[in-house]
Amino acid sequence: MSGHMNPEEFRRHGRQVVDWIADYLAGIESHPVMSQVKPGDIRRALPPAAPERGEPFEAVLSDLGRILLPGITHWQHPGFFAYFPSNASGPAILGDLLSGGLGVQGMLWVTSPACTELETVVVDWLAGLLGLPEHFRTDRAGGGVIQDSASSACLVALLAALHRASGGRIAADGVTRRYTIYVSSQTHSSLERSARITGLGAAGVRVVDVDPRTLAMDPGHLRALLDRDETDGAVPAMVCATVGTTSTTAVDPVPAVGELCRERGIWLHVDAAYAGVAAVCPELRWLNEGVAEYADSYSTNPHKWLLTNFDCTVLWMADRAPLLDALSVMPEFLRNPATATGSVVDYRDWQVPLGRRFRALKLWAVIRWYGAEGLRAHIRKGVALAQELASWVSADPGFEVHEPHPLGLVCLRPVWPGLAADAADRATMRLLELLNASGSVYMTHTRIGDRVVLRVAIGGVATERRHVEQAWEQIRWEHAALSATLP
Template sequence: MTPDEFRQAGYAVVDWIADYWTTLDERPVTPQDPPGAVAARLPAGPPTHGEPVEAVLADLDSLVTPGLTHWQHPGFFGFFPANTSGPSVLGDMVSSGLGVQGMLWATGPACTEMETVLLDWLADLMDLPQRFRSTGPGGGVIQDSASSATLVATLVAVHRAAAGRWRQVGVDRRYRVYTSTEGHSSVEKAARIAGLGADGVRLIEVDPDTRAMSAEALRAAIEADIAAGVTPALVVATVGTTSTTAVDPLPQIGPICAEHGVFLHVDAAYAGSAAVCPELRFGHEGLEYADSYCFDPHKWLLTGFDCDAFWVADAGELVEALTVLPEYLRNAATESGAVIDYRDWQVPLGRRFRALKLWFVLRWYGVEGLREHIRSGVALAARFADRVRADDRFELVGPHPYALVCFRLRGADEPNERLLAAVNATGRIYLTHTRVAGRHTLRLAVGAPQTTKVHVDEAWELISQAALPAAD
């Protein structure tokens, strides 16, 4: 593909994406085809000779998009949002076009330095503790996901708990990781990868009303493990749990970790974006105790997957845990100690120029544009919650501090299960569910950039109408 051919094909692809976004509201949110339908429509093998981009785009329309769940659809209320936006796509396009490999400062100086500056921008924007800035002992890096951030935090925590021996001899003692019963599944996966096993994770009970971790139960678990000869290594606290967006009490959890020398990682994958708004920073109270913190701009901050912002208070500790320097990566800049090599801040060696899409988003929307997006989602969720609260058939399940509303029909689980299936079958909206205190609970998460009060009101009408037979 010559530069001129690329230019023409690029125009066609951008037009296709713009048309896709324009027609999203006309499409069903989820496909109705059975498993295997897309695979059956695809050819048995690749073409013998190259094809024009027009043929590829035609097949996108006929083969691929009918089999998609449309995460950018204004009626997509499932899981948590996975935002993208025009500026983010353009930044990704530039990153792909440059093809920079940013594993070392020397292999991409601008790639490294822009990422460092942007993570400092975000830390300032969200009013994170000063020790997370690159101007001090800490700093930030872009991981692919909060799951990877949790894994890195786990590895550093075990390295600290083993007094540095972990690098040479692996896990030679019993270590424990603590998170609440509402914590993310990535905590267990990280423990497995780190060699602690699922038995190395202690699930801490939550307050029955707030669904947040009980600090008293955490203290009791840590002290019991110490008495049994087990070394507490890591506590993963959550700001905005996946099920209900509960906020673990950092002001109480932090001092317990400090007292026992336990590494504290704060996972704010979804809710962290809300901290761009000063009035929504309540979840960060006590964050000064954290050794690491992460959130996903690719969830609620208009930046396409993958982009997790991860900060540590002690970058030296992180590098010491993860660095491996073979001869073929040695270079003068690294030897000088004056640069950051982000390969030492993550599990993979290679890394692409992800900071570009974040830069495009921040430049296009600005601080006030990002705040407007977050506040709109919170207001729309509150609007929906008001509808639920006003209908005696339904109950809200827990508070809704951000843009997720958990609700259910009063009574047994089965009508709620039928209700969820019925509203999702309409193709107009998509909800997911969880279990709260053992009860089947519906989740409506607002966040798609095109979602307006019209779509939230439509969602309530569909739910309300479908609930009539479901409640019988």
């Protein structure tokens, strides 16, 4: 068993793997959504050392089902309402399989021209589907690239912003001046991590106030922070506006924020990780307001709501020159005639790692399988189910719904008559524990105005109306049962 798997063996075991995945997806509702194992259970069930002799692949599949499957939290379960959807559709899974089979390392155009050129086509396709501006196209001054996640997209956008703000000096000299970036209290934590990685540190991050009702960034406070930092000698390098925050899907006022950035020559990055793909629907194109006029970079995640399994984030630049100038390093072993001509895209200069997977295959497979109509239908279904859930919550005096909720996320707060705020929050957290322990649903929480609320994120491939209805009935039942035990 220690030799290479030959093509016939691969064919036989490959069929077993595809059958295993198909059976898993067909029977996923039979599993508890959230893994029920305790810390260390999986490790203790596995041998402490690697096998000396090779084992049959059937043994791998057996242990996958016997040992690993109980430790899986099932993100594709129709009762998974936690975080945001992480869709894994059939075409995307097969596209990933093809990527693995080809084993391409796509760091340069020359290392596999199809890997690079398919990516340029697919990101341009997606820009068109989302109604993004023409200058984001790869055949214009900007261009798109598939990153692993929005965290990486934010990091490379910040590197480009710092390069531009420093006049190119930061690439050679490092952080020798005091640069600042601007986020809101609702911005994803990846922005602070990016500041730490680039050497700005948490001290270089300014937190802008938000509107207490909508939780959107306050442009007036942003202006005040910019004025203060510029007076103090700091160099504002980047503002991040979020379209669809992780906590509540709040949408920052991109036009107002962008106008401030334009006035002062500050890089504007628009983080639309969750919500951006919804603009595939024309009625949701309002999410792009201000992007064409003001955004220097923009990112969204097909691996959340657009039926493409993780990892797949697309980052677009209005002008790719600052990014390439910031990240391009050319050792002798990478030099080649195609790169020397300047006529090809080398995606190694668009990201932090040198190497890169053939991620475009799965996004290409998804777009071709579903078409624009199928993609729109999936988004519209999630939005409609969320709006229906919100209507049920609003009609129940035992609950409050957070407004607005324009996409696939509903934030709701149980009412606990007679309980002080802290006690009510503890009761809400206990309700969440009971729901997640049931095995039929998985939800998360957040805080709005220092009060705990439940998040119900809808948009999974397998999630139907009946699953949302069942989840709502379970929330109501557990709330009533818990209320009966409270003083």
